[in-house]
Amino acid sequence: MRTRSVGSSFILHPSSFVWKAVAACIALSSALAMAQTYPSRPIRMIAATSAGGITDHLARVAAANLTQVLGQNVVVDNRPGATGTLAVDLVSKAAPDGYTLLTVAGGNIVITPFLYRSLPVDPVNALAPVFNIAGAPQLLVVTGALPVKDLREFVALAKARPGSVNYASAGLGSTTHLAADHFARLAGVELVHVPYKGVGPALADLIAGRVQMLSVGLGPVQSHLKSGSLKALTVASKRRLDALPDLPTSAEAGVPGYEMTTWFGVFAPKATSPRIIQLLNARLQAIIDDPKIRKGLLDSGIEPIGGSVKTFTELVAADYKAWGQVVRASGVKLE
Numbered sequence: 001m002r003t004r005s006v007g008s009s010f011i012l013h014p015s016s017f018v019w020k021a022v023a024a025c026i027a028l029s030s031a032l033a034m035a036q037t038y039p040s041r042p043i044r045m046i047a048a049t050s051a052g053g054i055t056d057h058l059a060r061v062a063a064a065n066l067t068q069v070l071g072q073n074v075v076v077d078n079r080p081g082a083t084g085t086l087a088v089d090l091v092s093k094a095a096p097d098g099y100t101l102l103t104v105a106g107g108n109i110v111i112t113p114f115l116y117r118s119l120p121v122d123p124v125n126a127l128a129p130v131f132n133i134a135g136a137p138q139l140l141v142v143t144g145a146l147p148v149k150d151l152r153e154f155v156a157l158a159k160a161r162p163g164s165v166n167y168a169s170a171g172l173g174s175t176t177h178l179a180a181d182h183f184a185r186l187a188g189v190e191l192v193h194v195p196y197k198g199v200g201p202a203l204a205d206l207i208a209g210r211v212q213m214l215s216v217g218l219g220p221v222q223s224h225l226k227s228g229s230l231k232a233l234t235v236a237s238k239r240r241l242d243a244l245p246d247l248p249t250s251a252e253a254g255v256p257g258y259e260m261t262t263w264f265g266v267f268a269p270k271a272t273s274p275r276i277i278q279l280l281n282a283r284l285q286a287i288i289d290d291p292k293i294r295k296g297l298l299d300s301g302i303e304p305i306g307g308s309v310k311t312f313t314e315l316v317a318a319d320y321k322a323w324g325q326v327v328r329a330s331g332v333k334l335e
Contacts, residue, residue: 045059048079069286102127106319131284135263167180170196176199183258218243263315
């Protein structure tokens with residue numbers, strides 16, 4: 001603090017802590033007023049993937065229904081690439097005013113930091129958890145033309161042709177990549193990884209037969225399973241899906257221990273007002289509690305989760321710790 005002496009008294013310089021405190025109070029009052037009138041203009045929902053995947057689907061479900069309950073347009077903006085890092089970086093640098101949100105798969109938050117040697121931003125420290133929308137177990141899906149009828153036959157085919165069976169993913173280090181890689185190790189098969197920028201383009205090449213397998217949630221592939229252009233071999237969970245009761249679990253199909261479920265959540269920039277975060281959490285909870293929306297998610301193989309901001313924050317922290325141990329043990333690193 002700079003001062004100048006006048007007799008035995010001191011006069012505060014305008015740049016002193018008093019003025020800084022006044023400015024801080026003004027900023028706080030402004031933030032509280034903004035939170036009380038939120039939202040007063042359209043909201044942008046960044047989806048950390050290309051169109052066509054579960055993240056995109058859930059972002060659009062959330063956006064469409066938030067538009068109705070908030071009275072302001074919520075527009076989805078797809079930003080795929082770099083395993084969600086581009087979207088995370090964009091949202092982390094946005095104004096913390098509730099007008100830029102992120103819908104993202106859990107792996108992009110709790111796995112990516114351990115895969116890359118350096119990142120522009122640490123997702124856990126740069127973002128504020130808002131709402132845990134849903135979870136989706138992975139399915140192993142193959143192109144319909146592949147001459148296998150179940151998982152055991154697929155494993156036998158892959159073992160007979162080591163290095164000639166390809167699998168697609170939504171990108172290096174994505175959950176779809178790590179899930180398929182984990183499956184290959186458990187099954188003892190050698191598969192070739194073909195990364196794409198999102199589930200949409202990976203799915204297109206799988207249907208065309210350019211790749212043979214994809215680990216993915218049910219939502220993006222459900223219609224293709226019905227048409228026969230794709231075949232599901234197993235669900236990577238402890239129990240069968242309500243939407244596909246005839247599809248065996250991985251243990252039933254012959255590869256015990258292969259269990260992979262991804263959660264999908266909404267985040268905001270770190271310094272976003274708790275009042276705005278609580279408001280969004282309450283509105284999103286009401287959306288997934290709607291019977292029609294809930295049924296639609298379940299029919300798509302997606303399990304609605306929900307819960308408080310505190311519960312979601314604790315889940316992120318716990319998964320961050322757990323996945324850090326898994327990735328470090330695997331030795332996988334991306335540039």
